[in-house]
Amino acid sequence: MPTLRLIALAASQALLASAAFAQATPTALDAVVVTGTRAKDRTLADTAVPVDVLSRDDVLRAAGADGNLAAALQALLPSFNFPRQSNSGGGDHVRAAQLRGLSPDQVLVLVNGKRRHTSAVVNLESKTGKGTNPVDFNTIPLSAVARIEVLRDGAGAQYGSDAIAGVVNIILDERKAGGELTTELGAFHTKFEPIGRTLTDGQTQSARVAQGWALGGNGFLRAGLEGLHRNATNRAGLDELPPWDDQSAANLATVGQRNYAPGEPQTHQWQAWFNGAADVAPGTRAYAFGTWQQRRSLGAAYFRYPDSGANVKTVYPDGYRPQTTGDNRDLQLVAGLKTSWADWDVDVALNHGRNDFDYGVRRTINASLGAASPREFHLADFGSRLTGITLDLSREINVAGLARPLTLAAGLDLRRDGFVTGAGDAASYAVGTFDAPAGAQAGPGLQAGDATTRHRNVAGAYLDLSADLTRDWQANLALRHDHYSDFGGATTAKLSTRLALDRTLALRGAVSSNFRAPSLAQQGFAFTVTDRGDGGTLSQVRTLPVDHAVARYLGAQDLKAETSRNASVGLSWQPSKAWSTTLDAYAIRVKNRITLSQRISRDGLAAELATKFGTTGIDGVNFFTNALDTRTRGADLVTQWRGAALGGELSLGWTASVNRTTVRGGGSVGLEEINTLTDASPRQRHILTANWQGGLWAVQARATRHGSTTRVFDFGDGFVPTQTYAAVWQLDLEGQVQVTKALALSLGAINATDKYPTRSIADISYFGNFPYDVLSPVGFNGAYYYARARLSF
Template structure:
């Protein structure tokens, strides 16, 4: 209890200073929404399913040192989780996000209602999202956002694959005039208890400029450019030297030093975007939008000790810590026509998205090559492509007995998905003449024989009905069928309804079936690690596609689509225009969840596979599998109030999320993967928020309680260290002053009270080097302070 007193004092002072805890209030309840409905007049107040709407100012305030949308969504939405990764290979460079505690690839991301391409990176070393390649939220520029609509409900019958947990729809800015220049600078400044130091690092500078232009024929173009630079952070503890390392004088000299570097990766990125439309003839409007990003990141890997077998001492006499490198390039371009075709409204769009990731490592070596080894390696190339043509049609129909015209919508979509991988440098996976660990340390590279090129075609059709059956009762029905050329078809359905019980209170609910098609990466990704085994014999551990003959022999089967049954019921209460509350409970059953199997390894496996397939030296195999079923149950609460106070306008909010996932099956995936699906993300999160705006001044704050998380490691032979990290409170504050009509200045702090998660126990902290785990949503970097200037012109 005593630990909470400083936090309580800080909160009390903030309350006195700001007259409340604060965040920008959600958008007005009468705002028309476009996500989760085909009707053109549904508002936030009368939606049949839970939808959150966040404004551009919400997002900009909450993005913090990460400078990306997912960080803002985690800060604003308790059901959204964006855990950090560190020393996690590709996970250091592309972070995965979750909605309602489900898998990162079970949330569908749209931009202006069009499907966003996924990341090309296959995360095999990260905790959250292992084996997935979901959308990288960091590729969407902050300055492009007009608002974000988050549908917290299954929507496969409306949008197709991936929408099991819900949909995030980013609506781009379309202001036709005026411009903005926004610059921001900040840094982490923290008291780091494990080493007794006061650290300042992670210095971040960013700038963005946007401008709008009016075109003839009621047209507009708005475009923007962003740049960001961030230094790395380091939250390593003092090294104790793992007992299996040589207890030599050179190795013992590293004890008590900070040899590792868990933290945020160094980042340099550029982003650009545009959004525009114009009338090409009366009743016909052409539109186009696009986003582009190039991001270079520098991650950290495990330290190699001076007298380690993975070191060549003549090259690195003091040992070395490799750095992983990522070069991420992302592009989305959409062009379309919308207008009237007889009595139908139509929208025809061509959508192309692509992501390319070049992966490398530097300050390293291939010890089996000795002193002749390169010090830097290209490890692999990854690429994903999405090209889709989509036609949507809708109209209103007068039906006798209905309170309002019925909305009928239907549409067609054809899409091609592609996934490619390219080999790394030969030296990055080569087994050299020296008896030492082979392949690039913190690698190895993708071997030439594992390079993959896959594609598939998808065709889908849907029909959607939305009707007000009476003045107080609305109902919505959607049906969709998608056919995938590589694994078959899926039919989904959704029924949602809302019943106004009186002027202030409404009951709402939905039932739906949804699916997620196995990604091309999960269908065909291959990776081999080659090294010397017992007696110097070459040995391989292989990740194989499910159609590989060896994988088939060991139990692999064709991957099925993940399918879900979603049900939700909720209450919406709005006693007056100033106050509203929604409470929604839900249950999601997912069958055939796809995950990476445990490594299959047994005595005599190499001889067995050599005799049967002529493949030599394979001592271990894993592959993707439909290994288990899960059930997630939870509830989301959103309450907000807005009114006059202290000579200005005050907005208060409390949002909360509760969920729990349980697993059936899972014998083939192991304890760590089950932990990832069930306990590794917070089961609860509460956000207390408010904002006060009076004249030129604005004051805000946000108090978040991140729920507990549990980490499980399975090191084999019954050694399964487990730790539950306690819930943590986080306080964010901000003050803004409008100096002139054009210029506004902002000062703020994220995690202002410098909170950290629970210290990891000795069996998990890797001999003092990783004192804090990556699981807690509060992160492990401490307090971040920033200043922002916005100039409007």
């Protein structure tokens, strides 16, 4: 691949340049890695597959304006994408993240090695991750993180469903003494060219406190509490009034105003966590950990004009913009026991996780009810559940002829998954007596007949072998079988190997089969959203379960599991303790990818469905489908150096990711969905970092090049506006001074040069209201400035 040759050439040039530095100091390459291997002594320097290890300080510094974990991962990992959403219904409240350009639900998230439950929210109106309900990274408190290990390789044979793109394992802090209090203030301050003004908004205040205690012997308990409040941002342009709306005097009076509010939602959240362990008998250790979050957020919806069928002028004489509300509650509790039995190390754990999301809308109306309509509605309840028990066994076996003992691991994984939905207020979907659109605007709510409760049982068993066949050659083999009560079983396998060519250079590679089971939400989710339909007009689109009578009538079939074949090959070079480079190329073929079907909307559809099924008010229908296969090819580069320079210690890093996804099939999937899978996320990202620390001072600079993205809208009748947004550089800066031994103060800027994406063309900017698209990872809020104080005690 020409791209791989280009990366390899650039890597060699970067390494030659960094060789000019001297007096190296050790890096963390000797740190033991626990993700992707069952062996106890694998380090970052000798892994057979690519693993990134992010330190606690890295994560805290990179969290930026969002103050959350996913934003930190995007800032640190070029293969990780976490775009902003706006005017996207549930997507305003729960954002989805990607690894290696694949779907958000194709990455497995672990906490302390235990599976994390998914979000209850199915993203229907967002671009990235449309139709998925992945793990919400932002429910994990920042102060809880000790380090994060990111396995960039398929790992279904080791961990089960979802690990097609890789695994993110969040290791919680277990320091048994000392505490920290961190407070941060920040705001966006930007020159917003579409309206010719300088804006200051998105003011953010946050505080985090954590403390550790020793528990007898070798035990510990560490716990923390966090709070955050962020004001909304608004990056709307000046309204030009869509041509299909009445050109009345009242509507024309809104022209030139900022009627919409694309931007960050207003957010208020609390989080708490704990992590502990204690010896309960000689050789037996009990452990437990947990995280909790409650997050309330306020998103924006489309403006309704004064003289429109969706308005009642006696209620909103100047028109109105509904606000979506989200109440997100998340909990994970894990308790386990580690002991020994007949030469086996035993780990048995009970894991319970749940996410609940209450969805609503305010400052709105059900126009069909007239002036008597409520102004605020509860639209739906969504819930995700996971309860499981795991048994992991491992031991070392001396085998003649092997350089080191072989590691044998085996285990069982029993799990019960659940997904529940509850109906909204009756008025949120009622059909009133007035000749006007029925249901709450920016809703309508989930109807009682569409509420669902679904469960399934999952049983999995695995076998894992890891051996050093010679002093320079290691090999790992994993086999796993999972059985799902709702659709059957899947068997996966993985073989990985690493060959040291000399003391500095190693060749590594892996092949694997993986799968992702259809989520219960994708099987049973029903909801109606307001979206831009034919010609760009607002219309109601109903998403139906595949077993719904209407969906079956329109061609829906039972969902099958996604399956993948992954292959990777890479080089690892460590010419000194201070300097290391890895370059890994990969190919991932995914069959039966699950995505939303194209919107089915035709003349007479509403009347047809009303006659045949008695349903009313359906302008369009879509459902989930296994309609296409994809192939993703790419490469990741990581190079870093650390040494003495400028009277202190300097560390330099360059990480890069390039990938491309192509689609086969997809006849029942629309152009917008294909665009989501192929071009909507950047194909390339580069991150250049420099950190210097000397005495009381520390400085960090990070330059990120976000690659181009492409947006496609399909408004019907051949009207397909398309635009490619150019690549853009982002500069992040931070300076820190250690005022006392206990107190450190920091000042920083995210996107310090106030960069924006390419301006959207007229056919995409929705008549001036959305001057910037959500696709670019640089965001559309401009520069963010912050001050942080950290007190250690």
